[in-house]
Amino acid sequence: MTWRLFSLLCILGAERYAETEITCDDDTDSGAVSDASLLQMNLKLNSLPPACRIWQHTYILNAPCEHFGLGQAAGFLVSGASRSGSRFLSRLFQGLGMNVSDHSDSARGADGAVSWVHGLHRSSCTVPSWQSPRFFSKAFLLLRDPLKQIPSRARSIRSTEDFDWLEFARCAADFGPTTATADTADTADMADDRLRLALKHYVLQNSFVEKYAEKSFWLEDLDAHHPATLDIIHAICEEFGSSHAHCNDVKLRKLSGALPIHSEPGVKWPQLASIDRPFAAMAQILTRRHGKDVAVDDQLPEMAWGFDCDFHNDLWSCALPPEAGSLLDRSFSLQDMIRSKDTALCAKKLPPLNGSMVLSVSVARTGSETLSQMLAESSGLHLHDHQCNAHTLLEHGAGHVIVSLRHPVSRIVSGMQWHTHVYNMTLAIGAFLNSSSSKLSIAGATGAHNEQSERSDRGQFSHGAYDLQHKVFSFDDFNHSYVDALRNTSDPNHRIALDVQYRPYSNNIFIPVVDFYMKGITNEELKRLSFVCTCTLKEDMDRVSNELNLNLDTEILTHESVSSSDDPEVQLQWLSQRNIDWIREIYAADEAFYLQHCSHCESIANQAA
Numbered sequence: 001m002t003w004r005l006f007s008l009l010c011i012l013g014a015e016r017y018a019e020t021e022i023t024c025d026d027d028t029d030s031g032a033v034s035d036a037s038l039l040q041m042n043l044k045l046n047s048l049p050p051a052c053r054i055w056q057h058t059y060i061l062n063a064p065c066e067h068f069g070l071g072q073a074a075g076f077l078v079s080g081a082s083r084s085g086s087r088f089l090s091r092l093f094q095g096l097g098m099n100v101s102d103h104s105d106s107a108r109g110a111d112g113a114v115s116w117v118h119g120l121h122r123s124s125c126t127v128p129s130w131q132s133p134r135f136f137s138k139a140f141l142l143l144r145d146p147l148k149q150i151p152s153r154a155r156s157i158r159s160t161e162d163f164d165w166l167e168f169a170r171c172a173a174d175f176g177p178t179t180a181t182a183d184t185a186d187t188a189d190m191a192d193d194r195l196r197l198a199l200k201h202y203v204l205q206n207s208f209v210e211k212y213a214e215k216s217f218w219l220e221d222l223d224a225h226h227p228a229t230l231d232i233i234h235a236i237c238e239e240f241g242s243s244h245a246h247c248n249d250v251k252l253r254k255l256s257g258a259l260p261i262h263s264e265p266g267v268k269w270p271q272l273a274s275i276d277r278p279f280a281a282m283a284q285i286l287t288r289r290h291g292k293d294v295a296v297d298d299q300l301p302e303m304a305w306g307f308d309c310d311f312h313n314d315l316w317s318c319a320l321p322p323e324a325g326s327l328l329d330r331s332f333s334l335q336d337m338i339r340s341k342d343t344a345l346c347a348k349k350l351p352p353l354n355g356s357m358v359l360s361v362s363v364a365r366t367g368s369e370t371l372s373q374m375l376a377e378s379s380g381l382h383l384h385d386h387q388c389n390a391h392t393l394l395e396h397g398a399g400h401v402i403v404s405l406r407h408p409v410s411r412i413v414s415g416m417q418w419h420t421h422v423y424n425m426t427l428a429i430g431a432f433l434n435s436s437s438s439k440l441s442i443a444g445a446t447g448a449h450n451e452q453s454e455r456s457d458r459g460q461f462s463h464g465a466y467d468l469q470h471k472v473f474s475f476d477d478f479n480h481s482y483v484d485a486l487r488n489t490s491d492p493n494h495r496i497a498l499d500v501q502y503r504p505y506s507n508n509i510f511i512p513v514v515d516f517y518m519k520g521i522t523n524e525e526l527k528r529l530s531f532v533c534t535c536t537l538k539e540d541m542d543r544v545s546n547e548l549n550l551n552l553d554t555e556i557l558t559h560e561s562v563s564s565s566d567d568p569e570v571q572l573q574w575l576s577q578r579n580i581d582w583i584r585e586i587y588a589a590d591e592a593f594y595l596q597h598c599s600h601c602e603s604i605a606n607q608a609a
Contacts, residue, residue, distance in 0.1 A: 053311060054211045057121045057172070061135045062212075069135030076112035076240050077136040079119030081205040082165055083153040084144040085219040088259060090114040092222070095255045096237050097245040103129040111240045112136065117168065119209045120316060125171035138239075140232065141209045141216035143290055146202055146283050147266045154191075154198035166197060173204040174317035195267065196276045203282045207309045208316050216290045223259035230256065269298035278320045282307045301340035301502035302327055327502070328495040332486045334586065338516050340502040346388035351381065353397030358548055361393065361517045362386045364508035365414035365565075366404035367537045370556055374541060375402070378550045386508035390529060391520035399528065400548060402541075403517060405594050406534040407566065407601070408587035412483075413574045414565035415509030483579040514589040533598035535566065566601070 052065035061073035078089060086102050093100035093114070101109035103117045107130050117129050153165075169175070175197060210216060221229035230252060237247035272280040281302035284294045288303070305324035310317065319325070327336060353359075357379045360371040364386055376382035383393075390401045406414075485497035501507050511517070521529070530547070532540035538554045545552040564570060571580060584591060595602070 054208075057208075057311075057316070058139070058212055059118050059121060059132075059135055060139050060212055061137050067135075070133030073135040073137045074240075075108075075110065075134075075136050076236055077118060077139045078112070078114040078142050078236075079116055079139065079205075079209045079213075080142040081144070081149060081153070081202045082116040082169075083149050084116065084142050085222075085259070086114045086116055086142065089142060089219070089222075092233070092252075092255045093237070096241065096247060096251065098237060098241045099244075101130070106130060108132040108134075111242060111245070112236070114142070116205065119205055120172045122172035122314065125168065128168055139209065139213045140236070141206065141213035141290075142219060143206060143216055143286075144219040145266075145292075146199075146272075146287055147268065150195060150198045150202055150272065150283075151267045152198075153201060154194040166201075169201050169205065172316060173201075173208070174312060174315040175200050175204070192275050195272065196279070199272055199276055199279045199283060203279050203286060203318055204309075204316055206286055207282075207307075207318055210286075210290075211309075218290070218292065219259065222256040225253055225256065269294070269300075273300060278302070278325060279318075281320060281324070282318055296345070296504050299504050301336075301499065304339045304342060328498045329489070331489055332498060332501070332586070334512050334515050336498075337502050337510065338512070338519070341387055341504055341511060341516070343387055343389055343392045345504055346385050347392050347396060349385065350383075350388070350393075350396050353381075353393070355397060355399045357381065357398050358400045358402065358550060359383050359393050359398045360402040360404065361388060361390050362508075363404050363406070363411075363513060363517055364511065365411040365418065366406040366534045367532075368404060370537065371402060371404055371532075371541070373556050374552045374554060375550075378552060386505060386511060389517045389519055391518075391522075391525060394521075394525050394528060400530065401528065402530045402532060402544060403513070404532050404534055404537065405513065405598050407594055408512070408590045409571055409575070409580055409583050410534075410566045412509050412583060413571050415507070416574050417565060480576055480579065483575060483583070487579060487582050512587060512590050514593050518593075531597045533601050535598065535601035 048065055052062070052067070055062040055065045055067045058067070059069070059077060061068065078086070080086075087104065090100050090102040090105075090109075090113070093112070098112070099110040101107065101113045101115070103113075103115035113136070115129065117127055121127075166175075215232055217229040217232050218226075222233070230249070233252060233256070234247055234249065237245055237252075241247060269280065269284070272283070277300065281300040284298075284300060284303050285307055287294055294303075302320055302324045305321050305327075307318055307320050307324075309319075330336075358375055359379060359381070360368065360375055360383070362368040362372065362384050368386075369384055372382055372384040390403060393401050481493070482497055485491040485493040486501060488494060491497070501510060530544045532544060538557075541552060541554045544550070545554060565574075575583070
C-alpha cells in the first residue's frame with residue numbers, strides 16, 4: 001500500500017475500512033498515517049486475494065480489492081509501453097471533442113488519459129507527470145509493432161521527453177543490471193544495450209498493463225482502419241465523452257489515418273534474439289497473444305512455453321519458465337521439438353473442410369507431395385503442410401485422412417539427399433545469374449527454382465532456420481555434423497542445431513509419426529484413417545482409391561532419388577552407424593509403427609540392396 005493512498009484513506013474516512021482503525025496525524029495537511037495504522041493496513045491488504053496486488057500498482061478503481069482513489073472514479077486510461085503512439089492517440093480523442101490528456105500535458109483530462117507513465121505505479125517512484133487522486137474506471141492496452149516501437153524507444157534514453165524514461169521505468173520494473181544511462185555515448189555495445197533495455201521495457205510494461213486492461217488494440221490497426229479497433233475507440237468515445245464529444249465514424253477514420261510513423265526505421269527479430277533471446281521470445285509471445293502474427297521464419301521455439309510475470313522485491317519481473325530457458329542446453333527431445341511445432345499454425349491456415357474430403361498428413365519424405373497432388377484432384381484442395389496432424393484435420397472437418405509411412409532412418413536420409421540437391425541447385429542457379437546478361441532468363445530460372453522448391457517439400461527448412469544452419473554447417477559434412485550436434489550435448493554447435501531443429505516448419509524429416517502426426521487420435525477417429533507405405537505407394541493408393549471410391553490418378557510421382565535412402569549402404573554414406581543407432585533409439589515407436597503396417601518394405605529394401 002502506498003503512502004499516498006494511506007493519506008487518501010484518511011481523507012476518505014474509515015467507513016470503507018470499518019474494521020480497521022486509521023489514525024491520521026491532524027497536525028499536517030497531508031493526512032499522514034501513523035506507524036500503527038500502517039501495520040494495520042498491511043495486515044488488511046495481506047488478507048486480500050493475491051490478484052489484488054496487481055491493482056494496488058494501478059490508478060484503476062477495483063472495489064473487490066478495496067482499491068479506491070479520492071472521490072468517484074471516472075474516465076479511462078489507455079496505457080502501454082512508451083513510444084507506442086500515446087501522443088497521437090490523445091490528439092485523436094481530442095479531435096473527437098474529448099477532454100483527454102497524455103503524460104506530457106499539465107493536468108489530467110476530464111474524460112480520460114493516454115499515458116504510459118501511469119500504467120505501472122509504485123509508491124517510491126516520483127511520477128514525472130500530472131498526478132490526480134481520482135482513479136480511472138477502465139483501462140485499455142495500446143500496443144505497437146515491437147519491431148518499430150523498440151528501436152524508436154532505443155534511439156535515445158531521453159528522446160523527446162524532458163525526463164529520463166529509463167530511470168522512471170526501472171523504478172517499478174526489473175530491468176536487471178545495465179551500464180546505459182541518459183548520457184551514454186553511442187557506441188555499438190551501447191546501441192545493443194539500449195535495444196535490450198527498450199525490448200525489456202516493451203515486455204515489462206505491456207505484460208503488466210494487460211493484467212488489468214479490459215481490451216487491447218494496436219496502433220497500426222488505427223491507421224489501417226481495422227474494424228475491431230475502430231469499434232473500441234468509438235465505444236470509449238461514446239462511454240466517456242462529454243456532451244461536446246462527436247463520436248463520428250467518418251471523423252474517426254479521417255483522424256486515425258494521419259499516423260506519422262511509416263518512415264521510422266525498424267529492427268528485425270534475429271537482431272533482438274541475439275541481444276536478449278529470452279526477452280525476444282517473450283515479446284513474440286506478447287505479440288501473438290494480442291492477435292498479431294510473428295513470421296514463421298522468425299519464431300523462436302521458446303514461444304511454446306509462454307512466460308511468467310510477478311512482483312519480486314516490489315518490482316514487476318518477467319521470465320521464461322526454467323524449462324524454456326534451458327531448452328537449447330539439454331539433450332534433443334521429441335517432446336521438446338513437438339511442443340515447439342504447434343499444430344495451431346496448421347489449424348489457423350486450414351480452409352473450411354466438409355465431411356466428405358479425403359486429405360493426407362504431410363509426413364516429410366514419405367511421398368507426401370505425391371499424395372497431396374493425387375488427392376487434390378478429388379477434394380479440390382492441395383494441402384501440403386508438415387505441421388498438420390491427423391487429429392487436427394479430422395477435428396476441422398475432414399472425412400478421411402491418409403497417413404504415409406516410411407522407416408525413420410530412410411526419411412532422414414532422404415531429407416538430407418533432398419537438402420543437398422536443393423543446395424546444389426541453388427549454387428548452379430547462382431552461377432548462372434552471375435554469368436547471364438539476360439534479365440528475362442534470370443527471372444525465369446529463379447521463378448522455376450522457387451516454384452519447384454515450394455512444390456516439392458514446403459518447409460523442409462524455413463528460411464530463417466536455413467540461414468542459421470548454413471552459417472554453421474557446411475553441406476559437405478551436413479549429414480554427420482548436424483546429427484552429431486543434435487545428439488551430443490557437448491558438441492560446440494549443439495545449441496544451434498537444436499535452435500534450427502525446434503523452429504516451426506524446420507527440418508520436418510525429424511517430426512515423428514506416432515508422437516506428432518498420430519497425436520490425439522481417438523478410437524473413433526482411427527476408423528477414419530488409412531495407412532500407406534512409401535515402398536508400395538502406388539499399389540496402396542490404388543487400394544485406398546477403390547475402398548473410398550475416389551477414382552484417383554495413382555500414376556502421379558513427383559520425385560524419385562537416384563540412390564534409394566532405404567538402402568542400408570546408402571544410409572551409411574550419409575550417416576555414421578552411431579547416428580543411425582541413435583535415430584533408431586529416439587524413433588523406436590515410429591519404427592515399430594512402421595513395421596506394424598509396412599513390414600513388407602524391409603524385404604523389398606533388402607532385395608534392392
